[in-house]
Amino acid sequence: YKHMLTDQRFTKTLYNTLYFVVVHVPTAIPIALGLALILNARVRGLSFWRAVFYLPQVTPAIAVGILWLRILSPQNGLLNEGLALIGIHGPAWTIDAAWVKPALVLMKTWSVGWIVVVLLAALQQVPKDLYEAAIVDGANSFQRFRFVTLPMISGVIFFTFIMLTIFSLNIFTEPLVMFPPQVFGGQMGPQDSALFYVLYLFDQAFGKFKMGYASALAWVLFIITIIIVAIQVRISRRVTYTENEE
Numbered sequence: 001y002k003h004m005l006t007d008q009r010f011t012k013t014l015y016n017t018l019y020f021v022v023v024h025v026p027t028a029i030p031i032a033l034g035l036a037l038i039l040n041a042r043v044r045g046l047s048f049w050r051a052v053f054y055l056p057q058v059t060p061a062i063a064v065g066i067l068w069l070r071i072l073s074p075q076n077g078l079l080n081e082g083l084a085l086i087g088i089h090g091p092a093w094t095i096d097a098a099w100v101k102p103a104l105v106l107m108k109t110w111s112v113g114w115i116v117v118v119l120l121a122a123l124q125q126v127p128k129d130l131y132e133a134a135i136v137d138g139a140n141s142f143q144r145f146r147f148v149t150l151p152m153i154s155g156v157i158f159f160t161f162i163m164l165t166i167f168s169l170n171i172f173t174e175p176l177v178m179f180p181p182q183v184f185g186g187q188m189g190p191q192d193s194a195l196f197y198v199l200y201l202f203d204q205a206f207g208k209f210k211m212g213y214a215s216a217l218a219w220v221l222f223i224i225t226i227i228i229v230a231i232q233v234r235i236s237r238r239v240t241y242t243e244n245e246e
Contacts, residue, residue, distance in 0.1 A: 017197040032115035054113035065177030100193035122156035151241035
């Protein structure tokens, strides 16, 4: 534990991981909620669209990493080519240290299908008579969403928020595939910009066989996760609606 205080790679990996969590979680959930609302609006072929949005979730992570390397390639990537069509010069997603983490956030946001399915199920459970009462009271679409939909699905949103936070803290496979240390001189991406906590823990345990240090890293990650979830639970008591509330 004392070594962590002077381990610059530990500090780097902690920063990278928290950056990813802080950016990815608040981005993915609103996008997933928007997609769920669209699918809930009596869209034709609902089962098909649910399968389409969930498909990235069941795609092997290694295949996802390779696919997004092609999409994010600075030279001839599909994303930069698409941006060039509208006059925007795309960044060097995979070789510029400043853009590596935003690229990974973009890549992981593509895999929000499980959140879409969960939120869609919650939306379909909202009692229709609440909407009818709101319409009678003169509520517009935004007011019905704000005062009926959000409170009724707030518990499910909170569940997805916690689960996505935990998953984000443990990101592993995709950055390992996209930014292998063999390509970047022993670093995970340019300037270790893709070195996340679990990757560093894995390297210490099975790369350098420092099992004691890896165990200490695992305990620190566990404590960080508990603290973050505890804060989220405390906040949720103020923003999450339950039916037994008066």
